[in-house]
Each structure stands twice: as structure tokens, then as C-alpha cells.
Amino acid sequence: MLIKGVHIENRPETSDIRITDGKFEEIAPDLVPRPGEEVIDCTGKLALPPFIESHVHLDTCLTAGEPVWNQSGTLFEGIQCWSLRKETLTKQDVKDRVHRAVRMQARNGIQFVRTHVDVTDPKLTAMEALLELREELRDTIDIQVVAFPQEGIDSFPNGRQLMETAVKMGADAVGAIPHFEFTREYAVDSVNFCVELAEKYDKLVDVHCDEIDDEQSRGLEVLAARAYESGLKDRVTASHTTAMHSYNNAYVTKLMRLLKLSEINFVSNPLVNTHLQGRMDTYPKRRGITRVKELLAEGINVSFGHDDIFDPWYPLGTGNMRDVVFMGLHVCQMMGCQEIMDSYKLVSTNAARTLHLGDSYGIKAGNPASFIVLDADNFYNALNQKSEVLYSFKNGRMIAKAVPAAREVLF
Ligand code: 17E
Ligand code: FE2
Numbered sequence: 001m002l003i004k005g006v007h008i009e010n011r012p013e014t015s016d017i018r019i020t021d022g023k024f025e026e027i028a029p030d031l032v033p034r035p036g037e038e039v040i041d042c043t044g045k046l047a048l049p050p051f052i053e054s055h056v057h058l059d060t061c062l063t064a065g066e067p068v069w070n071q072s073g074t075l076f077e078g079i080q081c082w083s084l085r086k087e088t089l090t091k092q093d094v095k096d097r098v099h100r101a102v103r104m105q106a107r108n109g110i111q112f113v114r115t116h117v118d119v120t121d122p123k124l125t126a127m128e129a130l131l132e133l134r135e136e137l138r139d140t141i142d143i144q145v146v147a148f149p150q151e152g153i154d155s156f157p158n159g160r161q162l163m164e165t166a167v168k169m170g171a172d173a174v175g176a177i178p179h180f181e182f183t184r185e186y187a188v189d190s191v192n193f194c195v196e197l198a199e200k201y202d203k204l205v206d207v208h209c210d211e212i213d214d215e216q217s218r219g220l221e222v223l224a225a226r227a228y229e230s231g232l233k234d235r236v237t238a239s240h241t242t243a244m245h246s247y248n249n250a251y252v253t254k255l256m257r258l259l260k261l262s263e264i265n266f267v268s269n270p271l272v273n274t275h276l277q278g279r280m281d282t283y284p285k286r287r288g289i290t291r292v293k294e295l296l297a298e299g300i301n302v303s304f305g306h307d308d309i310f311d312p313w314y315p316l317g318t319g320n321m322r323d324v325v326f327m328g329l330h331v332c333q334m335m336g337c338q339e340i341m342d343s344y345k346l347v348s349t350n351a352a353r354t355l356h357l358g359d360s361y362g363i364k365a366g367n368p369a370s371f372i373v374l375d376a377d378n379f380y381n382a383l384n385q386k387s388e389v390l391y392s393f394k395n396g397r398m399i400a401k402a403v404p405a406a407r408e409v410l411f
Pocket of ligand 1: 057075150177208211272307308313
């Protein structure tokens with residue numbers, strides 16, 4: 001198959017892409033179609049590596065209002081709402097909702113997903129469902145599953161046992177939630193437990209870390225220190241880290257040295273944390289997003305996640321990473337021309353590093369032919385014009401396509 005005339009990753013010149021046996025065979029200008037070869041004309045359109053959803057909760061998606069709505073808009077009321085919904089969870093219910101969500105994601109050019117799955121459930125229903133889905137959906141979407149203790153590890157009955165069982169069942173990564181634990185001691189112990197579990201079973205780590213506006217919430221320093229000392233380093237990810245927004249600058253300056261040494265990854269969720277954070281403030285009201293711009297300036301890897309699709313923590317969302325980037329650039333004040341142009345990396349190449357996808361991710365000869373084509377010539381324009389994903393190819397197979405809506409102004 002031959003894809004004609006794309007701007008690969010914002011390059012001003014265009015290239016053709018030849019796909020053979022599911023791989024990128026050749027990427028060069030003016031490739032001549034072979035006899036019988038299928039040709040898709042994408043002249044002037046943007047080709048990118050596939051979008052990556054590096055932080056979402058698929059087990060909770062599409063449950064907003066069931067059985068109650070989150071009235072306060074806080075993380076903590078969201079956890080209460082979910083706890084009620086969890087009582088009625090069945091494997092089929094999880095699978096039906098995840099199928100719907102994954103199709104929304106596919107339509108928007110997502111091919112890789114890291115999902116946190118709540119394991120504070122004695123039956124581990126959602127974990128079982130997601131592990132089955134990971135296999136069932138293997139050809140269309142790559143799913144990484146994090147064992148996520150929503151209601152705490154040391155603050156939840158049998159929490160450590162549930163975590164270890166989930167890992168033995170086949171979770172890819174180990175989570176924690178230090179800011180939700182009853183005490184600082186529990187917070188520290190739970191992070192230590194999480195890192196030790198990952199070492200024992202050779203797993204990645206992704207912690208919901210300091211998702212609170214409390215400037216005293218210091219789970220991050222513990223996680224980064226353990227990542228550094230254990231040698232797990234870039235196998236570790238700190239998600240949310242919204243308390244860093246509220247830390248004093250002297251502390252952040254000191255902390256930054258450890259963060260760099262540790263080589264950990266960060267995931268920020270700008271849609272959801274602009275909604276959840278600052279809820280106990282009057283005015284001025286904090287934005288509550290971690291210091292993305294400053295982390296990037298220090299050479300630290302940061303990606304953006306959607307976090308939620310229509311659930312107790314976020315009443316909107318269509319699983320579109322373009323919306324995430326749009327909000328993130330505003331709230332992080334990353335609106336320089338080049339920052340906007342490069343911002344697709346926050347939901348592609350940077351996220352690939354976090355997920356440890358390796359060298360097989362990316363548009364280059366020899367790699368699996370996985371990429372997307374957007375209805376714009378570069379990402380700046382795609383973001384501004386809310387351009388559709390015209391095609392999503394995974395391993396050389398078209399898994400989604402769109403025909404842009406025709407609109408006319410009649411004057
Ligand atoms: N659970 C949590 O602890 N934090 C979140 N942002 C979501 C679920 C969505
Ligand atoms: Fe989350």
C-alpha cells in the first residue's frame with residue numbers, strides 16, 4: 001500500500017509511505033506505485049505516530065451519575081460515588097463500557113492505552129475484565145494495565161494482598177495513592193510496598209501521587225528517591241503530582257535535583273485536574289496542574305493523559321487527546337509557536353517513553369506501520385482547527401477512518 005503526500009511530524013516537505021507486510025518499507029518523496037498496489041492520496045495532510053493515552057481509568061468510564069452525580073466536583077466525592085457504583089460491578093458491565101470507550105479512542109487515533117484499574121475490590125472484578133480485554137483487543141489497541149488501589153493500600157482492608165493478587169493475575173504495572181492513605185507513615189509505607197512489589201515481579205510503576213492541593217503532600221520525593229535507589233528509574237511514573245503546583249519554590253528547586261537523578265516520568269491530566277483541583281479555594285483559585293513547563297525545561301519526560309471519560313471524576317470527554325493537549329497548553333501557559341507545534345509529542349513520543357514502547361514506535365522504515373493521518377498540514381493547525389483523524393493504521397491495517405464534515409458559509 002502507498003500513502004501519498006504526507007507531512008510527517010510537521011515537516012514542511014511531503015513524503016510517500018510504502019507499507020508492506022504490516023511494516024513501513026520505504027519513506028521517501030515521489031514513490032511510484034507498483035502494479036496492483038493500493039494507493040491512498042493524502043496530499044498535504046499530516047502524518048503522526050499514533051496517539052497514546054498514557055493515563056486513563058477505563059474501568060470507571062461512562063458511569064457518570066450512576067448511582068449519584070459528583071456534586072462538589074472534588075476527587076474525594078468522586079471516590080465516594082465510585083465506591084457505590086463498584087458495588088454493582090459485573091465483568092460484563094465493565095467489558096461493555098470499555099468496548100464503547102475503546103472505539104471512541106480508536107476513532108480519535110489512539111492505539112496505545114495505559115489504564116489504571118481499581119483493585120480495592122475484594123472480587124477484583126474490573127481487573128479480571130481488563131486483563132481479558134487486553135488480550136481480546138490486542139489487534140486494535142495495546143492496553144497496559146496498572147493495579148491501582150483507589151481506596152488505599154494500607155488504609156483498605158487486605159489492601160496489600162489485593163495488590164499482589166492483581167499483579168500475579170497479570171497487571172503490567174503497580175500503582176499507589178499515597179495522598180489518600182490515612183497517615184504520612186502509611187503513605188510512605190505504601191510507596192515502599194509498591195516499589196518492592198514491582199521489583200519482585202519485574203513490573204513498571206505508576207503512582208497516583210499527591211493529587212491534592214495540600215502543599216504538605218510529599219509522596220513524590222519518596223517515590224523519586226525509591227526509583228533512584230532501586231535502579232528502577234525510568235520504569236517509574238508519577239501521575240497527577242498536582243500538589244507540586246502548590247509547593248514553595250525553594251522546595252521545588254531542591255526537589256528538582258532528585259527528580260532529574262531519578263529519571264522518572266510524569267503524567268499530567270489537565271482536563272481532569274483543572275476540574276477537580278482548587279475546589280477548597282475561594283479566590284485566588286489555584287489551577288492545580290503540576291509544573292509541566294518547568295519539568296520539561298529540566299529535560300524530564302512529561303506526557304498528558306485524559307484520565308476520565310464521563311465518570312464520577314469528569315462529566316465530559318470523548319477520549320480525544322487533542323482536547324487534552326488543547327486544555328494543557330492553556331493551563332500550563334505553553335502557547336509559544338514552537339510549543340504549540342511540538343505539543344503532539346505530549347500525547348505521542350513522550351508517552352511512548354513512559355509506556356516503554358521502545359524503538360518500534362515511530363514512523364520509520366522497518367517499524368510496524370502504525371500511524372495516523374490528520375486533516376491539516378501541521379499540528380499547530382490541526383489543534384487550532386480541531387482537525388479530524390482521517391485514518392488510523394495499526395500494523396499496516398486501517399482500523400479507523402473519517403470523512404470530514406462538509407460545511408459551507410452561505411455569504
Ligand atoms: N481516581 C483518582 O484517585 N484520581 C483520579 N483523577 C481519578 C480516579 C480519575
Ligand atoms: Fe488518574
